[in-house]
Amino acid sequence: MKILLAEDDAETAAWLARGLGGEGHAVDALPDGREALTQAMIGTYDLLILDRMMPGLDGLSVLKSLRAAQIATPVILLTAMGAVEDRVAGLRAGADDYMVKPFAMAELLARIDTIARRPALRAEVTELVAGDLRLDLMKREAWREGQAIDLQPREFLLLKHFMERPGRVQTRTILLEAVWGLHFDPKTSVVETHISRLRSKIDKPFAKPYLTTLHGVGYVFQP
Template sequence: MSGLNILHIEDDARTAETVAAAMTKAGDKVIWAADGMTGLHLAAGTRFDLVILDRMLPDMSGIDLVSKLRDVGVDVPVLMLSALGRTENRIEGLDAGVDDYLAKPFEHEELIARVRALHRRANGQSHSAVIIFGDMECHIKARTAHRQGKHVALSPKEFELFKYFMQNAGEIVTREMLLHNVWNLNFDPQTNVIDVNVGRLRRKLEEGFDKPVLETIWGAGYRLHAV
């Protein structure tokens, strides 16, 4: 895999040079934005394959910026880089809509591997199935969601969540199952990351439609049901 078009939003010139050197050597093109607002305008106006985002920017936090990116419809994978590498920092980033989180300092090889893995997942290169349940469709290869034939725009993490619910349609899905299979965590970080993301997915699946499809089973988890 090569030739990705990457947007890097980072105020530190040395880090920007490091990332550009690594990704350019891997065959990719990197556009650099030195502040959040410039990055937001670039991401909204140009189709990138992936965004690499610093957590601490001069005009806004990376956490706020990723939320703004999702709000304006930027649905490409986002990899956050940060000197804050504790578990709670990573969870906060994932909660905001980040798809992966890499602590500084990092090795070039790991950065490239993370970028490649995110891009593979975003393009469903190892899958070809279409899952149909009720009036919903999950196109795994295209990574698209549909309800009643209408496209439902999802972020990469929301799509992973939707796909997992579709793979377990009609069954109760626990928080532990979501943490392990969607967030790749083997422990409960004691945050509202699941509630926030399930809430976003529910709104997107149900707004404009007559009947709800994603049910909260209090004390147990969630269940996707057909209508």
């Protein structure tokens, strides 16, 4: 399996990477929650292992942002917080499993095997199509009217978010959480700037605009 590991303790991360690698798993390890969220959004993983407490963004917030973005990759939360309410909070946020530190590597491997044996709930979507706009999720490439569109990573995530929700209004708050992983308003024009850049690539060169601004409300993608 290809696994994204988010753990800020270097010793623990190294131990986990060795143990998982020894079983044939490919592991990408990151020490920061915000970095992990970005990588989970743009990468293709079979499993995410998230530490509950991390700098930048905690594991529970990363999990909530992923589920809000409709990313269903299985998640195991690791934590020293073993109270029942903590486990319940993790599972309700969308975690597939929850392990309290310290734990044995054998148990983690067994739980990973259990997740791997679960039947897929649905076929993996590798391409999004809306009108004459096409987005390849595997190659991370976009085309409209057969013309290639060069998108920066955040622009790609923004377009993916819109294409998965055609006709649905997306507010600034929704976009900040789903695309940037922010649960607060940074009071900057980051959303507006990226919307403008995205429009200049997917709309302005073509006859029909797809991305509409509803002033005072948000944005809607209407192919």
